[in-house]
Amino acid sequence: MTDKNQASSKVPEGRFEIVVSGSGGQGIILGGKLLAETAAVHSNRQAAMTPCYGPEVRGGVSTAELIIDSATINYPKIIRPNVMIAMSQQAMDKYGQALESHGLVIVNTSLIDIVPDHFRNVFAAPLTSVAIKELNTPVVANMIALGALAAISGLISAEALKHTIKKHVPAKVLDVDRQAVDKGVELARESGFLWRL
Amino acid sequence: MNSAPKHPEQPDIRLMQGNRACAEAALAAGMRFFAGYPITPSSEIADFLASALPRHGGSFIQMEDEIASMGAVLGASLTGVKAMTATSGPGFSLKQELIGYAALCEIPCVIVNVQRGGPSTGLPTSPAQSDVMQSKWGSHGDYPMVVLAPSSVKETYELTIQAFNFAEMLRTPVILLSDEITGHLYEKITIPPPEAVPVITRRSPRVAPNASYKPYLPNEPDLVPDIPDIGTGFHFHTTGLIHTPDGFPTREPEEVRALITRLHDKINSRKHEICLYEERNTGDAELILCSFGASSRSCFQVVEDARKEGRKIGGIGLKTLWPFPDFIFHKLSSSVKAILVCEMNCGHIIGEVERVCEGRCRVEGLGKCTGTMITPSEIENAIKRIK
Numbered sequence: 001m002t003d004k005n006q007a008s009s010k011v012p013e014g015r016f017e018i019v020v021s022g023s024g025g026q027g028i029i030l031g032g033k034l035l036a037e038t039a040a041v042h043s044n045r046q047a048a049m050t051p052c053y054g055p056e057v058r059g060g061v062s063t064a065e066l067i068i069d070s071a072t073i074n075y076p077k078i079i080r081p082n083v084m085i086a087m088s089q090q091a092m093d094k095y096g097q098a099l100e101s102h103g104l105v106i107v108n109t110s111l112i113d114i115v116p117d118h119f120r121n122v123f124a125a126p127l128t129s130v131a132i133k134e135l136n137t138p139v140v141a142n143m144i145a146l147g148a149l150a151a152i153s154g155l156i157s158a159e160a161l162k163h164t165i166k167k168h169v170p171a172k173v174l175d176v177d178r179q180a181v182d183k184g185v186e187l188a189r190e191s192g193f194l195w196r197l
Numbered sequence: 198m199n200s201a202p203k204h205p206e207q208p209d210i211r212l213m214q215g216n217r218a219c220a221e222a223a224l225a226a227g228m229r230f231f232a233g234y235p236i237t238p239s240s241e242i243a244d245f246l247a248s249a250l251p252r253h254g255g256s257f258i259q260m261e262d263e264i265a266s267m268g269a270v271l272g273a274s275l276t277g278v279k280a281m282t283a284t285s286g287p288g289f290s291l292k293q294e295l296i297g298y299a300a301l302c303e304i305p306c307v308i309v310n311v312q313r314g315g316p317s318t319g320l321p322t323s324p325a326q327s328d329v330m331q332s333k334w335g336s337h338g339d340y341p342m343v344v345l346a347p348s349s350v351k352e353t354y355e356l357t358i359q360a361f362n363f364a365e366m367l368r369t370p371v372i373l374l375s376d377e378i379t380g381h382l383y384e385k386i387t388i389p390p391p392e393a394v395p396v397i398t399r400r401s402p403r404v405a406p407n408a409s410y411k412p413y414l415p416n417e418p419d420l421v422p423d424i425p426d427i428g429t430g431f432h433f434h435t436t437g438l439i440h441t442p443d444g445f446p447t448r449e450p451e452e453v454r455a456l457i458t459r460l461h462d463k464i465n466s467r468k469h470e471i472c473l474y475e476e477r478n479t480g481d482a483e484l485i486l487c488s489f490g491a492s493s494r495s496c497f498q499v500v501e502d503a504r505k506e507g508r509k510i511g512g513i514g515l516k517t518l519w520p521f522p523d524f525i526f527h528k529l530s531s532s533v534k535a536i537l538v539c540e541m542n543c544g545h546i547i548g549e550v551e552r553v554c555e556g557r558c559r560v561e562g563l564g565k566c567t568g569t570m571i572t573p574s575e576i577e578n579a580i581k582r583i584k
Contacts, residue, residue: 010502033383037212040385047212049383074498075573076349076382076491 011079011100014070016155016197019078019095020142021063022087022108027142031085032064034164035146035156039068042160048076061090068155082197083153085145086112087127104153104195106145121195123152125187131180140180147184152195158185209388215353215379216241216283218386219309220249222357223281225394228307229255230280232269234262234288237321238377239311242283263288267295267308274299274306275435277399277426279361283309286328287318289335296370297336298437300460303413303424305364305399307357309373311380312490314568323568324377326490329545332372333519339457341464343371343471344519346490350384356473356516362397363471367463368421374518376541378491378570399424406430413456414442420463465520472522475514478504482511484580485529487550488539489515491570496539498573499580510580518546523553530554535583539563539571559583 011017020032029051040047045068052063065078082103086092088111096116099105104121110128125148127141143165150158162178169177213221220242223231231246243259250257256273260266266282273280284292289310299306312328314320332344343363347353357373364371402410402423412424412433422442425431434444439456441447464471475493477500479485486496493514503510511533515522530536535558538547547562554560563579565571 012498012502033212036383040212041210047383047385049212050378050381051383073384074494074501076378076384076494077570077572079573 011082012069012071014197015073016066016068016083017078017081018066018068018083018085019063019081019099020066020085020087020145021061021091021095022085022142023090023111024060024062025139026062026087027139028062028087029064030168031142031146032066034161034168035064035149036066036068038156038161038164042157042163045070046073048073050077061088061094063091063095083149083155085149086115087141087145089113092116104149106148106152108141108145110141123148123188123191123193123195125191127184130183130187134183135176135180137176140176143177143180144184144187147181148188149184150181151185151188152193154196158182209390211386211388212383213350213386214241214381214383215347215350215375216311216381217245218350218354219283219357219373219375219380220245221388222354223307223361224249224253224255225391225396226279226358226361227396227398228279228281228361229253230270230273230278231255231282232258232260232266232273232280233282233284234260234266236263236285236288238313238380239283239285239288239309241380242309242311263291264295267292270306270308271295271299271302271304274304275427277429279305279365279398281307281309281361283311285311285313285321286315286325289328289331293331293335296372297338297340299370300336300340300342301338301437301439302435303368303422303460304370305368306370307360307364307373308370309357309375312374312376314566320568322377324491324570325541325566325568326376326492327542327545327566328374329518329540329542332374339461341369341461342519343367343369343464343517344374345371345473345516346374346376346518347379347516348490348493348514349379350382350386352516353379354386354388358394358396359473362395365397365399366419366421367467368399368424369460369464374490376490401425401429402431406432408432411442412444413440415459415463420459420466468520468522469524471517471520472524473516474522474525475516477512477514479511479513479529481509483509483534484511484583485533485536486510486512486539486576487515487536487546488512489518489546490541492539492541495571495573495576499576502573515546521549521553523549526550526553530557533558535559535561537561537563537576537579537583539576539579541565541571
């Protein structure tokens with residue numbers, strides 16, 4: 001993503017290039033892993049996920065870059081993302097310009113005021129506020145976002161996602177995580193918004 | 198992320214990080230001793246093994262530095278335990294003296310180097326492939342080296358097992374030369390059931406302990422000696438001095454020659470077995486993209502794109518870097534117009550390709566030393582420059 005030479009490459013057809021980005025502590029890398037694993041293990045597709053390491057992860061932008069494709073993934077890095085989950089303004093500012101204009105962007109409006117105006121497919125919801133209000137914790141905003149992504153894009157199924165979550169989170173938070181996924185699905189369905197690559 | 202056992206008849210499909218695949222494969226290959234000093238981008242290997250090895254009846258020890266770690270690995274291996282260490286550039290530099298000791302004393306072990314940008318402390322969290330020559334020539338003296346370079350999580354799993362098998366079969370240190378991209382990447386992998394994993398273990402002496410046993414006497418035809426494990430009743434001498442088959446130092450020219458050439462011959466005579474590589478669309482190719490590790494994935498992307506457009510481009514991904522698979526290029530260099538070598542360094546493998554092609558085809562290089570992966574578009578631009 002930091003390499004300007006990437007922009008001139010073509011994204012292979014049918015390839016989802018996904019950026020999950022937010023602040024350290026929002027469960028961004030976990031969200032990326034769950035998304036990639038759900039796609040890889042619960043479907044016949046391939047997945048590749050790169051957590052972005054660097055000094056900036058402490059208190060700054062934390063990012064997971066994913067490729068999901070039904071074909072073999074040769075080049076495993078993002079060329080031009082067509083899906084973005086933006087959980088903070090910093091993340092939106094850093095990656096927003098790279099996103100395809102016809103791509104899907106899920107915006108956490110609790111922490112994002114400014115969204116580039118060229119996007120056509122924006123699902124905006126106050127994910128962090130909903131998490132606090134409905135589930136008593138801000139940390140499940142990532143799960144709400146994943147639930148919304150599942151319902152809007154069909155990229156993964158919410159049920160498969162919950163199955164993946166079960167394998168990776170402690171029992172004491174499993175219920176609230178699952179509820180958060182359901183909440184995301186509910187928010188998306190209420191909006192009536194659908195998106196396909 | 199987890200290692201929940203699956204139903205035996207169901208394939209064990211997981212999303213796994215490259216470094217974790219290395220650690221899991223090492224366990225599957227029978228590795229039961231790890232000594233190391235954590236360093237980015239290899240730390241996940243030590244992190245996982247610290248908890249997993251004791252559960253598998255093995256030992257994990259974090260030593261005071263990389264030199265001591267390498268020493269501990271050699272000591273463990275001499276007792277017959279399969280042993281490994283993992284590091285990155287700065288630690289790899291520190292291990293070099295004892296890697297040479299392992300080569301001379303024929304101590305099987307696996308050294309994992311998850312490459313990051315260098316020189317010196319360099320770029321701790323960024324990728325590079327600039328330790329290719331160091332992996333071959335890092336220690337002093339004439340010694341052979343087996344170096345494997347994985348390009349994916351799946352290949353990391355496979356080549357880690359292969360690294361242990363080569364180390365045991367040849368009684369030699371083997372380097373798994375990964376890189377930050379492959380080490381940190383999470384990908385889908387199907388873990389093979391244990392019975393499907395070929396595991397080779399070093400030979401033991403075929404005689405009972407006796408005072409006349411010569412531990413470094415080579416066997417025919419593989420030239421590998423049956424060195425006893427320490428603690429099994431044999432009394433023998435291990436030294437970093439050039440030694441005779443009985444293990445004691447010598448300066449006799451013929452004995453020196455015999456040892457040094459045997460160390461090379463035991464590996465070079467099996468080059469076709471050791472040199473692993475992947476070819477894609479090379480049959481009718483006019484241009485070959487040659488690479489290894491993570492960079493080969495960019496090359497294969499370009500090959501796939503080019504073939505869709507009818508362009509005659511093929512790819513070679515080297516899995517074994519040393520011994521260098523010269524035989525691949527002997528034939529290929531007569532049938533193609535050009536070979537473009539893509540690597541994240543200032544030009545390492547290109548020198549080998551030029552050497553073995555002997556001017557039969559054009560050899561060009563795309564070397565990148567920016568701490569970022571070579572992109573398909575950069576390769577396309579380099580191809581345009583060739584035409």
